Amino acid sequence: MNLRPLTVWFVAFGLLMTGGFGMGQTAQYAQVQSSAAQVVLTRWALQHIMARHWPDSPATGAGKFQAGITEATLRDMINEAVHNGRARQNTHGRPGTIYEYDFQRQIGTTIDGGPATRLRVVVNSRNEVVTAFPF
């Protein structure tokens, strides 16, 4: 049974709930708080990350998060990477900033299937997460 569409629906619903109804534009966003920066994980970005990097994603050639990852733990990891990680400008005309952080523990698998301890987060100029993946 393919559970991914159901999972996406539950996570999107969770984002709506955590965003808070009646709060206008924040209803469809989950904010990742950080003292260094505040980045926003939209439900579209979450779906993008889940499609390519969730443990059950069939995408090849992409790092995968470890089994048991949740929207909340992803948000925490993005927060930690943006707060503590190394920042650099995105490459070759791509807008935004790349944050990379080594958690010093396995957070997923690399494209070769080996253990991944680092997280790369791409954030656009509006401080929205574009993608995030282990490597």
Next chain:
Amino acid sequence: MHLDYRLNEDRETDWASVTEEDLRYRVALGNLIFRVGDKDFSATWEWIPLVDLAASFDDILRKLESGSRSETFEFTESDAWIRFEKKDGKVSVSTSYGEGVGEIPWSELAEATKSFRERLHSEIVRQHPHAAHNAAVRKLLGSAAARG
């Protein structure tokens, strides 16, 4: 050398309103076909944003032409990369995911990159006529004059 692509079927994108970020990360996905001599650096992961790749390769060539000796293309959804190193009118190509180093004349790489961008532009516009009027498409895939 052979530089080509396979564009995934896409019936969902509204090409009139796609943004540069869409083109850089989410739209016009497919495979890279890239062979240099007997080295195969193709990446058949299905999720490669091909407009981004065409624009990035173009940027890399401009930088190499302007004096940079080495430029690296980073894939959007992994730490995989393709490195281009220019020396004596030739370019060495290596990747994080393929074995060996391929070498090509600068002029051949420049022509292949231009052709890649133009063919991709033509195919996207043929399949999605609204893309012809999209500013982000023009910026990333148009001629050098159109891109400013």
